[in-house]
Amino acid sequence: MAGESIATIFNALSQTMDEDLTRQWNRTTFLLKWIAEAGNIKPGHGKNAAFDVEFTNATGGTVAEGSDVQASEYNSDINEPAVFSWATYRTSFQISEQEIDAARGSIGTPEKLRDLFGSRVVSANSILAKAVEQDLLTGTGVDSNGNPTLIGIFGGALSASGVYGGLNPATYSEWASTLLANGGVLRSLTPNLMNQADNAIFIAASLPWNMILTSAGVAAKYEQFFTAGTGNAGNFPLVRINDRNEYGLGVAMDAIGQMDNLQWKGKRVQRNPLAPTGKMAFLNTEFIKLQYLPHMPTRNEIEFFESLGLTGSSGDEPATRMTVPLPVRFVEIAKTGDSHKISARLTVASAIVRRNAMAVIQDISES
């Protein structure tokens, strides 16, 4: 009689899984994180998000000694409201009771999957986080169905024409960002171009930008200012020509974002997987506002939503988890059968309230 092998009992053994559930998606929210760090995510009120802004109008100058004040000398700066629409983001899921019961009782399954409801809530939360992040970057203010979206920094919020917040730069030139494009003709990123953006912001606003946001490709081009020609193939940093922290490369600063410590003039150069190619934005997060429309929750809902927050991440990697204080409202829709229908919703508005303190470089070659 032959001896047994595992094949003999293979089909009779139960299938057990490792205790970890490895999520493959990437819903990181780098920009949201920096806006949250600037303390600019706040509850809004009313029919829209509105901000008062002021433009230059008042003048002053020399006069004749002892002269009367003329009527034309009385003038003031102009105050206008910048008004931004609410945009509603929603994701929904439906899970059957049988599915929940089966998952809960499935021994040898990752705990995160056994808690099916919790798992789907985590996913829904991060889906909304990514949608908001995406539109904060590239949203044009309208989706393909004509519904309002956020207007992203590359989608029109940083521009020098067109109406934004109800105000037109053609009327108020201070309501314009600096754009450094090249008529659609790609060119290399150079320190000169970056200096020009910095100069323009200084001349227009004299307020320091506090981060550069760009695509991974452009970040790599910036990195090559410091590494090109120093490695075996000109692309691997064997020698650092500038070890100062204000410029260039340092050690990887932290795990959040898996970033090299890229800096320019002492400010972070932040790459973002959702940023469009060939563009680089000089941002001042002090002037990027995000408001959400709070609902009137029950005490239990408040505690639940506060503990939940809005979290972007790359799967479950704790190093990339970025929770920002945007409360998502989860609602169970009326039950009409033996499944649970859950909808997660967030109503939010974004605004750049000082456009001349920021700049965008476009038409950068990534090749």
Add this chain to the structure above:
Amino acid sequence: MSQPTQDDFIPSAKPAKYDGQFIPVDTPGAPLYVEDDQLYTEWYNPTSQDVVLEVHIGTDPKNAAWRKAYLEATPARRLEMKSGNRIFVIKAGQTKQISSDFDLAIQRTHCLHPACTNKKDACRDLDHPRVVSAGLAPQLICKRWHKVPGLAANLDMAKAQAEQAMAAMAKANVEKLSAEMEVQGARKLLEQAQATAREALEAKARAEEAAARETKARLEAENKLQSVEQAARTKGK
């Protein structure tokens, strides 16, 4: 195609200021004084490449009329309405009229006039010299100004490329000089080695000569001694 110079530019027939014709606006019956009354601005593309302008015009989905127009628009029109960008293409060597509302987006200029009291980026005096400091297409020539604006040094790609080429050439020169110096050093070392070898050979020859002389002298002395001894033996007999 070379960049036009200031001399190539034909100024508008209309002067920058209406000298001598200005009537204060509060005079009854006076025409409205508008310094910048152009609805369209002419843009000339002096380069050999087409220039594409993505001018932001904005979106307004909360406006019922806009939304209705959007939902009824043709696919191409809807694309423009959705993106919020209007695209203009100015072919190489061509001039195009574009609404003056977009002037600031297409080019922002920086006034260089030393006596200008306007904010540098807001000066619209047609006669003031200026450089293009930002915008969607710094390579275009705006025919609004009476003097062709220069290009801010940081935006001058041709200059940047020339500087890059000069830097590369300087680097190559340094490397060439360094290589030449190394060759010279090696040649000097070779010459030194050859001289040392020659000196050693000469010293060897001198030593051999001296040794030969010494041998000869010793032989002569021995011969002399032998002959003296022989003479002594002969006398003894």
